[in-house]
Amino acid sequence: MTIKVGDIVEYAGVRQRVMGIYRDGTVSLSKQGLFTFQPLKALTLVESVQLPVIKAGDMITVKELPMGEVWFTYLKTIHHALYEVNHNKPMVVEEVLNDDMFGPRALVRIDDIIFGFYLYCVEKVNNYDMV
Secondary structure: OOOOOOOOOEOOOOEEEEEEEEEOOOOEOOOOOOOOOEEHHHOOEEOOOOOOOOOOOEEEEEOOOOOOHHHHHHHHHHHHHHHOEEEEEEEEEEEOOOOOOOOOOOEEEEEEEEEEEEEHEEEEEOOOOOO
């Protein structure tokens, strides 16, 4: 099975999330530091994350993430905005972008600013009725 961004792997005896996969065959891991890269072939897959199928117009909520993953998952320029996210409030997906290194992102608007959330960080809201 192929390892992808968002999967839980074991590296050096520690279970952690794959945060990025690079063209040179290295990865960034959630418990290894921001600019520390490990060889993809040295990882053991523990849990393959199932990404939701999301398209523009879908409703999603953003999951609460461990702070160690937040620094990798979101650009520093929007890190402060995570404190403003209501994890129970559904948001409309404006667009879905695919990134070769970090996987697909759902773009949502929060207070007139567009933010991108990686798909393993969101949950699709099914059968949502707007009142």
